[in-house]
Amino acid sequence: DSGVTQTPKHLITATGQRVTLRCSPRSGDLSVYWYQQSLDQGLQFLIQYYNGEERAKGNILERFSAQQFPDLHSELNLSSLELGDSALYFCASSRDSLIGEQFFGPGTRLTVL
């Protein structure tokens, strides 16, 4: 158990819908990272937050947004869902913003029908 929690574990929804994925980092970790893992594209970095501020942005679509709250939990919002958004979404946390080892959550499996 990494200490990072993600909810929900599974999510099934329809095209065009909007969903919110939630991540709670390990106690004391200030950075949260979001990743997408799909069968055809592998793992991709979406976005990083550090202590409430956006720190780095990867291949995150405009339909997706994220935020980190004062209690350091983070949410990833996915809207206007398409079939291709079906994937595993991982959250990871680290102590600092640049060089810390990352601890991964168990992931949320999103299926868009």
Place this chain on the structure above:
Amino acid sequence: KNEVEQSPQNLTAQEGEFITINCSYSVGISALHWLQQHPGGGIVSLFMLSSGKKKHGRLIATINIQEKHSSLHITASHPRDSAVYICAVRTSGNQFYFGTGTSLTVIP
């Protein structure tokens, strides 16, 4: 061209064998990570390297910054080592790139 290339893509070994997985990258990095992903999907960070060599139990990771190359070695492999091993780099510009993974199967 991918920023991170791993080889081999698939690897089958007999229990007890010494295993090497290679990772080459083409970007400037601040750190390189080796990750392990089990069939259930969970990801564990094995190593984070910015130079030299690190060892945890039977696992050894090395990095050569000049050659932009890293290796993950598993000594005395065991069936429980069967997993996908993923190389990831964090660039100087704070981006992350992942290799496509090496699927390892260790046969008893």
